[in-house]
Amino acid sequence: MKKLKTLILSTLFLSSQVFAQAPVFTSLSNTGKNVLAGVKLEKKDHEPETYILNISADSMQSKKINLPDELIHREIIGIFPAEKGMLLVISQRTVEQGDKPQFHSYDVSTQKWKKLAETDCKSLSKVKIEKASLVVSCSETNSDGNDVESSKRIELTGMAMSKLKEVTFPIVKDDSASLKAELVGDAFEWKELKVGLNNKQKVFKP
Amino acid sequence: MNKLTNIFLLFIVFPLSVNAACPDGKTYPVHFTFDDGPHAVLTPKVLDILKEENVASTFFVMGKHFAGGKSNPQTKTAYALLDRMKREGHRIGSHTYEHLNHPQLSSTAMRENIMKPNPLLKDYLSPVLRLPYGGGSFRSSNPSIQAKNDLVMSTVKKAGFKHVGWDVDTNDWDAKKRPRLLPTMLRDICSNKGGVVLFHDIQKFTVDNVQDWIKAIKKEGHSFVGLERFVPEATKPLPPEACQTASPVKEIKTFDGEIYKILQKIKN
Secondary structure, three states, X not given: OHHHHHHHHHHHHHHHHHOOOOOEEEEEEEOOOEEEEEEEEOOOOEOOEEEEEEEEOOOOOEEEEOOOHHHOOOEEEEEEEEOOOEXXXXXXXXXXXXXXXXXXXXXXXXXXXXXXXXXXXXXXXXXXEOOOEEEEEEEEEOOOOOEEEEEXXXXXXXXXXXXXXXXXXXXXXXXXXXXXXXXXXXXXXXXXXXXXXXXXXXXXXX | OHHHHHHHHHHHXXXXXXXXXXXXXXXXXXXXXXXXXXXXXXXXXXXXXXXXXXXXXXXXXXXXXXXXXXXXXXXXXXXXXXXXXHHOOOEEEEOOOOOOOHHHOOHHHHHHHHHOHHHHHOOOOOOEEOOHHHOOOOXXXXXXXXXXXXXXXXXXXXXXXXXXXXXXXXXXXXXXXXXXXXHHHHHHHHHOOOEEEEEEOXXXXXXXXHHHHHHHHHHOOOEEOOHXXXXXXXXXXXXXXXXXXXXXXXXXXXXXXXXXXXXXXXXX
């Protein structure tokens, strides 16, 4: 009976934990040397707070990349590596309705942010990464209320992308040679990030 | 005594109510809201479904659909839909004139976008308003963002509206998140203990599925209630200040604004 009581109490404790508004991962990127993930913390009646978690593959230690004021309440929906230690970050306000996704560059060494572009593309479904531009595919609602696919080119002035590929959102898994990264949990509410290098594996929480 | 405690604990985990939808054994009141309409084709379908299911909802309509008022023949369908909403027991709230993020606007543009729909909709509106993107209605840890949010909310209040947010955001606008919409919504209804649920009646996806979602919520044992259950102010009439055009709000003094004024002086 004592065991049953412990079980019941732990069930109650766990079920109450389900409703706690814990931070979640919203996006994932693997540069080959680092794993980066967007993080969002939602609290009732508060703007969502966001930042990027930067995990070094060598040390398996994480560091927070703080966002500029213009991005702190925007969800990070994509992070892509570029040459010369730059990152391309895609963000969107996702409460009530999606606004125009914005494209920023981030220089990791100088910690400088720069807004490159924004585009009308409510539900971003795919992105084709080219050297100096992106082609984004969007699922938009037309005037009849139907979903229509469209694609838009975003020129990336002053940036050269390093991993040229086409990706479909959401990016849940991103492997690069021996460095492997995967988001774990319910879609868009990922609560864990598994990072593996050779035989080592570590689980990160936001 | 020990036995009594054990029985009590068992009842908490396995409650008597067989319909209990939520892990806590309870069912909750729910109210559906639809933003961005009315849509000439899709909103009537939503109204048909709500009538069939006997569910009263709130429509937060965009003022731009009523540009020119009743004298503009192009607004005839939109006004006819408002008449039908009223007749069928739904509530109508303002979603402002255009779908803009208010804290990013100048104070004059922000006020105009909040006030502009009101004379066009005064015969229909309850004193409830939902800001597009919820922009301005949230608390921010950043003082400069909070100052802008405060200005937006003070404008909403001065216009006589109660801002109505939501407890459950369904993300029905995002094609990527739609496959998980129903289970996430049911989970969030439980975790929020019911509340106001947010949809858009300009999405065909929403209109095609809303009847199934209503049935699923009813099957879980939850009940549909009027907005006044969560927002008692919703029953009041629209106050006269909602349609006043004078008394512009105080401008926010920003560094950019000061530079602009100096440049204007030099130019003149």
